[in-house]
Amino acid sequence: MERNETLMQYFEWYLPADCGHWRRTAAAAGALAAQGITAVWLPPAYKGAGGVREVGYAVYDTYDLGEFDQKGTVPTKYGTRQEYLNAIAALHSAGIKVYPDIVLNHRIGADGTEQVTAEESDGKDRNREITGDETITAYTRFDFPGRGGKYSDFRWNWHHFDGVDWDETKRKNAIYQFTGKEWDSEVDGENGNYDYLMGADLDMGNQEVLEELDRWGAWYLETTGADGFRLDAVKHIRFTFFKDWLGKLRQRSGKPLFAVGEYWKNDVGTLLRYLDACGDCMSLFDVPLHFNFYNASHGGGGYDMRNILKGTLLEARPERAVTFVDNHDTQPGQALASWVDGWFKSIAYALILLRGEGLPCVFYGDYYGIPHDKINPVGGDLMTMLRVRSERAYGVRRDYFDDPNVIGWTMEGTEEHPASGLAVVLSDGAGGKKRMSVGARNAGATFAPVTGGGQAVVIGPDGTAEFSVEGGSARVYIRI
Numbered sequence: 001m002e003r004n005e006t007l008m009q010y011f012e013w014y015l016p017a018d019c020g021h022w023r024r025t026a027a028a029a030g031a032l033a034a035q036g037i038t039a040v041w042l043p044p045a046y047k048g049a050g051g052v053r054e055v056g057y058a059v060y061d062t063y064d065l066g067e068f069d070q071k072g073t074v075p076t077k078y079g080t081r082q083e084y085l086n087a088i089a090a091l092h093s094a095g096i097k098v099y100p101d102i103v104l105n106h107r108i109g110a111d112g113t114e115q116v117t118a119e120e121s122d123g124k125d126r127n128r129e130i131t132g133d134e135t136i137t138a139y140t141r142f143d144f145p146g147r148g149g150k151y152s153d154f155r156w157n158w159h160h161f162d163g164v165d166w167d168e169t170k171r172k173n174a175i176y177q178f179t180g181k182e183w184d185s186e187v188d189g190e191n192g193n194y195d196y197l198m199g200a201d202l203d204m205g206n207q208e209v210l211e212e213l214d215r216w217g218a219w220y221l222e223t224t225g226a227d228g229f230r231l232d233a234v235k236h237i238r239f240t241f242f243k244d245w246l247g248k249l250r251q252r253s254g255k256p257l258f259a260v261g262e263y264w265k266n267d268v269g270t271l272l273r274y275l276d277a278c279g280d281c282m283s284l285f286d287v288p289l290h291f292n293f294y295n296a297s298h299g300g301g302g303y304d305m306r307n308i309l310k311g312t313l314l315e316a317r318p319e320r321a322v323t324f325v326d327n328h329d330t331q332p333g334q335a336l337a338s339w340v341d342g343w344f345k346s347i348a349y350a351l352i353l354l355r356g357e358g359l360p361c362v363f364y365g366d367y368y369g370i371p372h373d374k375i376n377p378v379g380g381d382l383m384t385m386l387r388v389r390s391e392r393a394y395g396v397r398r399d400y401f402d403d404p405n406v407i408g409w410t411m412e413g414t415e416e417h418p419a420s421g422l423a424v425v426l427s428d429g430a431g432g433k434k435r436m437s438v439g440a441r442n443a444g445a446t447f448a449p450v451t452g453g454g455q456a457v458v459i460g461p462d463g464t465a466e467f468s469v470e471g472g473s474a475r476v477y478i479r480i
């Protein structure tokens with residue numbers, strides 16, 4: 001029997017830097033599977049510039065999965081290479097797929113500098129040069145002396161990058177484009193050209209870079225047995241890059257290699273254009289949906305809930321939408337902080353988990369809480385909804401997005417999933433009632449609420465019943 005898939009982002013920004021995360025991940029695998037999690041996105045597993053304090057996005061050596069004494073440590077923040085591989089094995093044993101976080105846009109923490117001729121780009125219009133050629137001291141030499149050539153003898157130098165944001169001679173921060181280089185075309189258009197994000201920016205037009213990334217991808221896949229990828233910062237990387245990179249890996253491995261890209265833009269048109277440009281080679285996180293949740297949660301009950309799915313990838317291209325409520329960047333204190341307020345979490349999770357569309361991604365910080373910011377887990381509602389998704393969110397859906405406060409939908413269930421069938425009513429404002437149909441197949445059945453309190457209802461002969469909700473909450477009914 002096919003079950004709905006549910007992805008989980010298995011980290012938040014402020015995990016303890018105790019090198020214990022991979023061990024804890026392995027220990028949790030069975031419980032996650034029992035809860036209905038079918039795939040996890042694991043954080044970047046390679047050595048970063050910050051050593052044991054590195055969350056993973058300041059990439060230093062992608063071949064060092066916690067094996068070599070580099071950046072002051074053998075293990076990464078999350079543990080050793082062996083512990084990482086053990087965690088993946090434990091997840092696989094539990095039937096959970098593993099999607100590692102892949103950061104290919106930049107490198108940080110170079111082993112040495114080079115004298116490079118560069119021009120300064122205007123930060124707000126990167127196509128515009130605001131200085132002539134000058135010689136800068138750039139952190140662009142990556143020799144990995146601590147690894148000593150194991151797995152790969154590839155060494156990076158300035159030819160492999162388009163630019164940096166630091167001149168060590170002048171100790172000056174600016175966006176420096178190396179002379180003779182162009183920012184990769186076909187990237188996000190913000191700031192004129194958003195190829196450059198941070199660190200030493202990889203030149204995806206350089207043949208040696210492309211070949212090295214192909215070699216590394218094959219090595220990584222073989223080493224880890226990953227089932228797919230979460231791709232970081234895709235809007236800063238040549239739009240055609242992943243089509244080729246993923247295509248080769250898929251062909252070579254014979255695996256479908258699911259991929260989800262992080263294109264951080266609250267504009268569904270931009271996301272759709274990217275899907276076209278990358279040859280539809282990946283899914284994307286539904287950033288517009290996150291911002292709808294964010295706005296509704298900060299709307300004091302005044303958000304028009306009829307519009308909660310408007311302008312989202314879930315609405316426009318559900319088969320390519322990875323839906324989420326929050327992540328490690330949107331959590332308080334982080335780069336893209338836009339935290340969905342706690343009271344709205346159950347409503348948002350009902351919308352991503354219980355509608356049978358999109359691949360939902362549950363955030364670690366919602367599942368376990370974020371002690372760093374004294375944020376509690378979402379708790380029982382989330383746990384209940386995960387099980388309801390797995391067992392009951394099947395069959396024909398009927399939507400009732402017909403009121404500014406109280407909206408709802410039903411899924412009538414299928415023969416194949418004997419316990420299936422559900423009804424959901426939400427309100428961001430006052431409570432209310434709504435007559436909804438769960439289909440003639442449920443006539444005479446009893447539907448009981450499992451979140452949000454309330455009484456059971458008996459479905460009438462016409463397949464309808466009046467379902468209700470209290471203010472600012474989500475009530476989920478299941479057939480009993």
Ligand code: CA
Binds near residue numbers: 105194201202237
């Ligand atoms: Ca770039």
